[in-house]
Amino acid sequence: xxxxxxxxxxxxxxxxxxxxxxxxxxxxxxxxxxxxxxxxxxxxxxxxxxxxxxxxxxxxxxxxxxxxxxxxxxxxxxxxxxxxxxxxxxxxxxxxxxxxxxxxxxxxxxxxxxx
Amino acid sequence: xxxxxxxxxxxxxxxxxxxxxxxxxxxxxxxxxxxxxxxxxxxxxxxxxxxxxxxxxxxxxxxxxxxxxxxxxxxxxxxxxxxxxxxxxxxxxxxxxxxxxxxxxxxxxxxxxx
Numbered sequence: 001x002x003x004x005x006x007x008x009x010x011x012x013x014x015x016x017x018x019x020x021x022x023x024x025x026x027x028x029x030x031x032x033x034x035x036x037x038x039x040x041x042x043x044x045x046x047x048x049x050x051x052x053x054x055x056x057x058x059x060x061x062x063x064x065x066x067x068x069x070x071x072x073x074x075x076x077x078x079x080x081x082x083x084x085x086x087x088x089x090x091x092x093x094x095x096x097x098x099x100x101x102x103x104x105x106x107x108x109x110x111x112x113x114x115x
Numbered sequence: 116x117x118x119x120x121x122x123x124x125x126x127x128x129x130x131x132x133x134x135x136x137x138x139x140x141x142x143x144x145x146x147x148x149x150x151x152x153x154x155x156x157x158x159x160x161x162x163x164x165x166x167x168x169x170x171x172x173x174x175x176x177x178x179x180x181x182x183x184x185x186x187x188x189x190x191x192x193x194x195x196x197x198x199x200x201x202x203x204x205x206x207x208x209x210x211x212x213x214x215x216x217x218x219x220x221x222x223x224x225x226x227x228x229x
Contacts, residue, residue, distance in 0.1 A: 009156075033216075043159075090159070094215070102216065103161060103164060104207075104217060108157055
């Protein structure tokens with residue numbers, strides 16, 4: 001069975017802390033994504049990656065960075081967490097664009113609270 | 116550019132009643148369309164998808180959706196709601212030949228009353 005695993009389901013951090021959210025997929029997918037989910041706003045794309053060491057900004061990249069050193073792992077980094085980054089973060093993966101339909105496979109989510 | 120509009124942030128039905136969740140899209144090419152479901156404190160999982168072929172698509176848990184090109188719609192239905200259907204539902208669109216990155220609607224919360 002396909003699986004996307006997010007390392008932390010719940011995190012509580014303080015303003016100014018550096019936060020790492022880790023995501024691993026076991027499906028050999030090329031594409032990986034980080035979304036942020038807030039009530040009434042749906043899913044907003046932060047960053048995506050279509051290959052190792054490649055990354056592209058999504059709709060709301062400000063305040064975030066990402067790292068993809070290995071194909072199966074995609075990390076989201078908050079360099080200096082702020083209270084307005086309190087949210088649910090969802091990682092997803094999909095096949096390479098050429099043979100793909102855009103179907104995403106999601107992790108369980110990481111709920112981050114910044115105090 | 117592609118976009119998705121889900122009418123109604125909340126839909127409330129009685130158990131056993133028809134479920135209808137509305138989704139309209141805009142796309143510059145014939146799209147791929149998706150419905151995802153999210154149960155509380157979980158990630159999203161695919162309910163069903165339309166790519167090509169038959170416009171009526173059946174998914175898991177008794178849900179189905181019909182692609183209507185003339186109406187640019189992809190509404191989700193289920194004949195009889197069950198308490199376990201209470202969840203958040205997201206419609207999404209992607210464009211073949213483009214980036215394949217889907218655009219999501221804002222979601223509709225389905226509430227099922229006993």
